[in-house]
Amino acid sequence: MATTQDTLHAAADGRKLNDPAMLKRRYAAEWRFKAYGLGALGIALFFLVVLFYSIISQGWTAFLQTNIKLDVALNEADFQDADGQITEQSIRVADYTKMARDALQSTLGLESPTRPEKRDLRGLLSRGVDVQIRNKIESDRSVIGQTVPVWVLANGEVDALIKGSIDRNTPEERRQLNNKQLAWIDKLIAEGRLEKQFNTGLFTYGASSQPETAGLAVALIGSFFMMLIVALVAVPIGVAAAAYLEEFAPKNTFTDIIEVNINNLAAVPSIVFGLLGLAVFINFMGLPRSASLVGGLVLSLMTLPTVIIATRAAIRAVPPSIREAALGVGASKMQTLFHHVLPLALPGILTGTIIGLVQALGETAPLLMIGLVAFVVDYPTTPLDPATALPVQIYMWASSAERGFVERTMGATIVLLMFLFVMNAAAVYLRRKFERKW
Amino acid sequence: MEQIATSATAETAPMSGVANGEAPKVTARDVCVFYGAKQALFDVNLDVPRNSVTALIGPSGCGKSTFLRCLNRMNDTIPICRVTGKIELDEQDIYDRDLDVVELRARVGMVFQKPNPFPKSIFDNIAYGPRIHGLVRDKTHLEEIVETSLEKAGLWKEVKDRVHEPGTGLSGGQQQRLCIARAIATTPDVILMDEPCSALDPIATAKVEELIHELRQNYTIVIVTHSMQQARRVSQKTAFFHIGYLVEVGDTEQIFENPQDKRTQDYIMGRFG
Numbered sequence: 001m002a003t004t005q006d007t008l009h010a011a012a013d014g015r016k017l018n019d020p021a022m023l024k025r026r027y028a029a030e031w032r033f034k035a036y037g038l039g040a041l042g043i044a045l046f047f048l049v050v051l052f053y054s055i056i057s058q059g060w061t062a063f064l065q066t067n068i069k070l071d072v073a074l075n076e077a078d079f080q081d082a083d084g085q086i087t088e089q090s091i092r093v094a095d096y097t098k099m100a101r102d103a104l105q106s107t108l109g110l111e112s113p114t115r116p117e118k119r120d121l122r123g124l125l126s127r128g129v130d131v132q133i134r135n136k137i138e139s140d141r142s143v144i145g146q147t148v149p150v151w152v153l154a155n156g157e158v159d160a161l162i163k164g165s166i167d168r169n170t171p172e173e174r175r176q177l178n179n180k181q182l183a184w185i186d187k188l189i190a191e192g193r194l195e196k197q198f199n200t201g202l203f204t205y206g207a208s209s210q211p212e213t214a215g216l217a218v219a220l221i222g223s224f225f226m227m228l229i230v231a232l233v234a235v236p237i238g239v240a241a242a243a244y245l246e247e248f249a250p251k252n253t254f255t256d257i258i259e260v261n262i263n264n265l266a267a268v269p270s271i272v273f274g275l276l277g278l279a280v281f282i283n284f285m286g287l288p289r290s291a292s293l294v295g296g297l298v299l300s301l302m303t304l305p306t307v308i309i310a311t312r313a314a315i316r317a318v319p320p321s322i323r324e325a326a327l328g329v330g331a332s333k334m335q336t337l338f339h340h341v342l343p344l345a346l347p348g349i350l351t352g353t354i355i356g357l358v359q360a361l362g363e364t365a366p367l368l369m370i371g372l373v374a375f376v377v378d379y380p381t382t383p384l385d386p387a388t389a390l391p392v393q394i395y396m397w398a399s400s401a402e403r404g405f406v407e408r409t410m411g412a413t414i415v416l417l418m419f420l421f422v423m424n425a426a427a428v429y430l431r432r433k434f435e436r437k438w
Numbered sequence: 439m440e441q442i443a444t445s446a447t448a449e450t451a452p453m454s455g456v457a458n459g460e461a462p463k464v465t466a467r468d469v470c471v472f473y474g475a476k477q478a479l480f481d482v483n484l485d486v487p488r489n490s491v492t493a494l495i496g497p498s499g500c501g502k503s504t505f506l507r508c509l510n511r512m513n514d515t516i517p518i519c520r521v522t523g524k525i526e527l528d529e530q531d532i533y534d535r536d537l538d539v540v541e542l543r544a545r546v547g548m549v550f551q552k553p554n555p556f557p558k559s560i561f562d563n564i565a566y567g568p569r570i571h572g573l574v575r576d577k578t579h580l581e582e583i584v585e586t587s588l589e590k591a592g593l594w595k596e597v598k599d600r601v602h603e604p605g606t607g608l609s610g611g612q613q614q615r616l617c618i619a620r621a622i623a624t625t626p627d628v629i630l631m632d633e634p635c636s637a638l639d640p641i642a643t644a645k646v647e648e649l650i651h652e653l654r655q656n657y658t659i660v661i662v663t664h665s666m667q668q669a670r671r672v673s674q675k676t677a678f679f680h681i682g683y684l685v686e687v688g689d690t691e692q693i694f695e696n697p698q699d700k701r702t703q704d705y706i707m708g709r710f711g
Contacts, residue, residue, distance in 0.1 A: 251517055321554035325617070327515060328550070329567035329624055330543035339566070340556060 055413050062411025065199035065212060066154040066162045068125065068188060070103040072133060073147045079137075086144065091137060096130035097122070100152060107193065108184050120181050126153035128205075128213035153201070154194065156211045156404040158185060162196060165403050202411060206377040207388070207396075211404025214397070216412055218376045222292045222387030223361060223419075229296025229383065230303050230360050235353050237300075238307030239342075245308075246315040247337050266305035273302045274369025282370060289371040293383035298370060299360040306359060310352020314345035347434040354427035358420050364391040390416045461529075463488035463628060463658040464509060469523035471504050471513065478504050481523070482684045484677055486628075491650060491659045493673035493690065495666060497710065500679040502662045506630050509660060510546035511539050527628065544571050547621030551633040553613035555605035555620070560597055563605045563616055564588065567624035583623055591619035592649050611642025615649060622653075629653065631661040635668065647672050666706055670694055678702045 078099065081090035101121050105113055113121065129152045136150055137143060157176045160166045162185075172179055188194035205215025249255045277298035281287045287294050318341050326336040342349075367373070372392050380387040388396070394416065397409040462485035471479040479501045486492045494502040504513070511532060513519045525532050532542055544567065555563050564584045565574075574580045584601065588594040593615045597608070605616050614634055621629055631650075635643040650659060650672045663669050669676050670690060677687040678699075686693065686702045697703045704710055 319554075321550060321552055322556065323515075324512070324548075324550055325554040325556060325620075326566075327512065328510070328543060328548035329570075329620060330540045331566075331570055332540050335570055339570075344557065 055410050055417070058407060059410025059412075059414045061163045061165075062202060062407040062414075063199050064163070064196040065201060066159040066194065067151045067197050068104070068154050068158075069149055069151050069193040070100060070107060071147050072099050072103045072150050073106075074099070074137065074144050076145050079144055086141075091134070091141075094134070096133045097125075100125055100129045100133060107191075108187060117180070120178065121184075123177070124155055124158055124181060124184065126155050126212045127210050128153055128208070131213075151197070153212045156402060158194075159212055160403040161185065162194070163407075165407075202408070202415075206379065207375045208377070211400075211402050211408055214405070214408060216390065216393060216415060217379060219388045219390045219393035219412075221380050222295070222372065222376075223390045225292035225380070225383040225387065226296040226299055226389060227357055227361060229293065230300045230357060231353075233297065233300040234303040234307050234356065234360075238304050238353075238356075239311050239349060241304075242308045242311035242315060243337055243342065246312050247333065247341065262305050262308050266309060269365075270302055270363055271365040271369060273298050274366030276301065277366060277370050288384055288386075290374040290376070290386040290388075291384050292372070292380060292387040292389070294370050295367050295372050295387075295389060296383065298366045299363060302363065302366065303356040303360045306356035307353055310355065311345070311349045314348025314352065315341055317348060318344045347431040350430045350434070351427045354423055354430075358423050361419060361423070362391055362416065364389075364395055367392050368395075390419070461488075462486055463528065464660075465524075465526045465529075466505075466508075467524045467526075469505065469508060469521065469525060471501070471508060472520045472522075473516070474518040478682055479508075480682045484684060484687060486658060486660055487675060488627075488658045489654060489656070490675060491654050491661060491673040492675045492677065493669035494660065494662045494677050494679060495664075495669050495705075496679035496685075497705065498664075499681070501682045502677075502679045503632055505679070505684075506632055506660060506662050509628070509630055510543050510548055512543075512548065514539060541571075544624040545626050546628045546630060547624060547626035549614070549617050549621055549629065549631045549634045552637050553610055553617055555608070555613050555616050557604065557606050559602045560588075560605045560608070560616060561601040563620050564623045567620060571624055573624065587619040587623040588616075590622050590653070591615045592645065592652070593619055609642070611638050611645055614638060614642070614646055618646075618649065618653075622657075626657065628658045628660065631659065633662050633664060636664060643668075666694070678705065680705070 076086070079086045079090055079094050081087060101118065104121050104125065105118075108121075110117065110121075132152050133150055136148070154162070157166065158181075161168070161177060161182075166176070168182065177185070185194060201213065202215050203220065204217050205213050206218040208214040245255065245259065249258075277294055281294045281297055282289055322340050322344065323336055326340045327333075331339065367389050372388050373396060374386050374388060376386045376388055378385075390412065394409055394412045397405045397412060400406075464484075464486035466482055466484045466486075469479060469482040469484075470477060482501075482505055484505075494506060496502050507513045508521055508525060509527075509532075513521060521533065527542070527546065530537065532546075556566065558566075561584055564587050565580055568574050568580065568583050574583065585594060585598075588597065588601075593612060596612060597616075605613065608616060614637075618629070618634075635646050638646065647668065650661065653659060661669075661672065673690045675687070676690045676693040678685045678693065678697075678701075680701050686697060686699045688698075693702065694706055697706060
């Protein structure tokens with residue numbers, strides 16, 4: 001009978017089996033739980049969209065830069081030294097700023113500009129213009145004596161105006177660019193001599209106090225060196241430590257303490273690693289300040305626990321039956337590890353390692369402690385040269401007030417995020433690729 | 439290598455009618471196993487006759503698998519496990535300090551409860567053992583080893599066209615026979631089987647049992663099984679374990695027809711276990 005079961009249940013706890021009211025509550029609870037989950041997801045997505053919108057909307061203009069096309073007259077007389085010779089030295093010291101200003105002056109058709117007008121003319125051009133023209137000549141000396149077209153950087157204020165972040169309608173006295181300059185700019189635009197172009201300088205310039213000649217090159221090189229050092233230091237040590245702890249270490253109090261401490265290290269604030277690096281690598285070992293070598297070592301220390309924990313988890317996830325199979329045919333412990341366990345754990349190890357690298361790439365605090373907040377103009381050629389790192393560059397630009405630096409801050413953030421995305425995508429790809437072997 | 443060569447001659451010795459043909463392949467004397475403070479096996483004395491199948495039966499947790507794993511020192515991999523007593527393989531103490539455990543495991547192959555092929559090709563599964571033990575002269579020799587091993591395991595016909603496909607793509611029964619072939623490839627004398635059919639369907643089980651019959655000609659087999667019918671079908675000698683003690687051992691027929699001990703009787707009658 002169908003009722004037998006019901007009566008049995010009723011007898012046991014005084015309630016009937018499948019009481020409709022109870023069922024309804026159960027379904028309601030499940031529905032609520034799903035709704036909470038969706039809600040949480042929705043909020044998270046909303047903030048993510050807001051974050052990306054604000055970064056990209058403010059930052060995308062950093063990838064464009066206003067340039068002015070000047071027909072620069074390179075008169076031989078301007079390059080001659082006192083003896084009438086053109087030497088490397090005389091080329092280096094020639095007055096390029098004046099040449100650029102004269103070119104702009106003739107382009108705008110000004111016969112004899114007044115002193116304030118001269119100042120205003122120069123105000124349209126970046127201070128990096130002299131280097132741009134000099135580079136042109138140093139790469140090809142035969143242009144001396146000719147009039148050559150050169151695209152030069154516009155001043156940061158002009159750039160801001162073109163990008164619309166300065167309002168033309170502000171009263172003249174509260175504007176950086178006066179009415180005369182605005183008129184010149186309009187004339188240049190009309191002649192097709194002033195336009196926005198892709199900002200290669202963002203990737204090729206080092207530090208600068210002018211936004212238009214400030215770039216990420218030094219930070220990119222520094223970050224590259226650091227990632228290289230982290231990959232070379234933290235990954236082998238981390239994987240070896242994890243493999244030893246998982247497969248060889250005896251289980252005793254000593255290894256328990258090590259295990260607890262590794263987990264603790266993963267939670268240590270990164271600035272503490274910076275202090276450690278300052279004390280050990282710089283003060284004790286005497287390595288140079290501001291060097292990416294020290295930065296890389298500090299980041300390695302910081303990444304090590306992540307790599308160890310991820311590797312241990314990956315090794316533990318390899319089914320014990322595989323180890324038994326290998327030992328059963330007479331493989332030694334080490335052969336079992338290298339022939340079977342590590343290859344199977346590889347996807348997990350790679351993912352963990354890349355996540356560790358991504359963490360290290362985005363880390364700022366410890367690098368501040370070891371002096372990677374330096375004003376470095378020249379490209380570092382070795383990890384011992386002064387350098388900066390991407391997140392530190394963002395931090396430094398963020399504290400500058402100029403409009404050009406604000407957009408560069410966001411632009412650099414976009415670059416950093418791109419690197420992180422690419423690395424994460426690589427992690428996913430590698431994981432998929434190696435997992436297929438199962 | 440040399441060791442394996444000598445053991446191979448020792449194996450053929452009884453066939454050629456040498457006097458010690460009756461000497462057991464494996465002898466266990468007063469074997470006790472401890473997991474930490476807990477004792478799992480008590481004073482087990484057992485002789486495993488050569489070129490025959492010895493079945494270890496008993497209820498779960500009786501220590502039969504533990505005993506099996508003592509025979510190729512797989513218990514070494516469990517840090518808290520301690521073994522006392524003496525186990526000899528061809529009168530050589532396998533717990534001797536000088537004995538290389540890696541070589542022992544080449545001589546005493548093992549097949550596990552769940553088929554556990556390496557996630558590699560069928561070929562590499564078989565080739566792995568011979569390769570790490572340096573048994574391979576060249577490529578053709580290796581191919582020969584793989585083929586004979588698969589043939590002995592009755593798998594060659596089924597897989598000869600796809601030896602370079604992953605071993606994990608085979609069916610459960612085929613995987614288990616692949617594992618047997620892998621064990622054979624290192625030219626062992628003894629093959630240990632730990633419930634080799636418990637994860638297989640009846641047809642695959644029948645095939646593996648048939649294979650065990652054939653292998654008996656050349657190998658000494660020790661099999662742990664939960665199925666008394668299986669023990670009866672495949673073995674010549676049966677040992678009954680109960681909560682860590684070896685209760686009774688004898689010819690399979692005698693154990694099943696005329697058990698001496700009350701506990702054995704109860705177990706094979708299906709009263710417990």
